[in-house]
Amino acid sequence: MNLLTFRTEEDLNRAGAGLIASLLQIKPKAALGLATGSTPIGIYEELVKLHRSGSVSFAKASSYNLDEYVGLSGSHPASYRCFMNTHLFDLVDIDPANTHVPNGLAVDLEQECDYYDAMLEDAGIDLQLLGLGHNGHIGFNEPDDSLIAGTHAAMLQRQTIEANARFFDSEQDVPKQAITMGVAGIMKARQIMLVVRGASKAKIAQQALTGPITTQCPASLLQLHPNLVVLMDEAAGAWAK
Numbered sequence: 001m002n003l004l005t006f007r008t009e010e011d012l013n014r015a016g017a018g019l020i021a022s023l024l025q026i027k028p029k030a031a032l033g034l035a036t037g038s039t040p041i042g043i044y045e046e047l048v049k050l051h052r053s054g055s056v057s058f059a060k061a062s063s064y065n066l067d068e069y070v071g072l073s074g075s076h077p078a079s080y081r082c083f084m085n086t087h088l089f090d091l092v093d094i095d096p097a098n099t100h101v102p103n104g105l106a107v108d109l110e111q112e113c114d115y116y117d118a119m120l121e122d123a124g125i126d127l128q129l130l131g132l133g134h135n136g137h138i139g140f141n142e143p144d145d146s147l148i149a150g151t152h153a154a155m156l157q158r159q160t161i162e163a164n165a166r167f168f169d170s171e172q173d174v175p176k177q178a179i180t181m182g183v184a185g186i187m188k189a190r191q192i193m194l195v196v197r198g199a200s201k202a203k204i205a206q207q208a209l210t211g212p213i214t215t216q217c218p219a220s221l222l223q224l225h226p227n228l229v230v231l232m233d234e235a236a237g238a239w240a241k
């Protein structure tokens with residue numbers, strides 16, 4: 001595991017974007033595993049800047065997002081599809097046909113999950129970007145007695161609904177279910193970049209990265225990944241010094 005702490009958010013964003021840009025330079029057809037939430041926004045902003053300056057192209061790349069709310073269409077402003085279009089896809093030269101986000105409106109969720117897994121298997125994620133939930137979740141893999149390997153429809157925990165209510169008009173509007181890549185799908189990525197920001201996540205980051213590996217903290221499984229890089233700001237990574 002490579003633990004990196006950054007003095008400023010700008011430094012962290014540059015490092016994160018730099019990693020993705022270097023991969024695309026070496027492997028233009030890279031399959032990127034992407035994440036939503038507030039954590040990756042700064043990294044996407046840096047990537048857009050790099051793209052505008054001509055330093056990076058997504059023209060041959062493909063992307064696979066971690067998750068999507070069940071019941072939201074891609075045009076709903078709080079959907080992860082809409083988030084990705086707004087923060088990255090519409091601002092760079094990626095072919096929209098090569099961007100993949102689970103379909104939250106799928107009538108048959110099981111079929112949608114199987115379809116997504118088959119796509120992931122085919123693509124082989126080169127780099128998976130991850131944020132961290134306050135309860136240790138990754139994607140929408142919530143703490144539990146057991147975890148699910150493949151893409152599945154997950155029930156969101158109260159804490160997650162509360163944390164994500166800021167993206168909706170009210171807490172009642174937050175969907176209770178989401179389609180998420182499973183832990184095996186995440187762990188299959190050739191490289192994982194976990195990004196953690198803010199003092200409120202310091203404790204769970206420390207627990208996930210140095211504590212016991214347990215399904216009660218899904219991010220702790222990342223300790224088993226052979227190629228994990230963790231980017232933290234000083235507030236989240238104070239314990240790592």
Ligand SMILES: N[C@@H]1[C@@H](O)[C@H](O)[C@@H](COP(=O)(O)O)O[C@@H]1O
Binds near residue numbers: 037131160
């Ligand atoms: N499903 C997403 C996760 O993929 C994300 O990592 C997490 C943290 O979000 P934030 O970065 O906004 O703290 O929230 C959501 O629940």
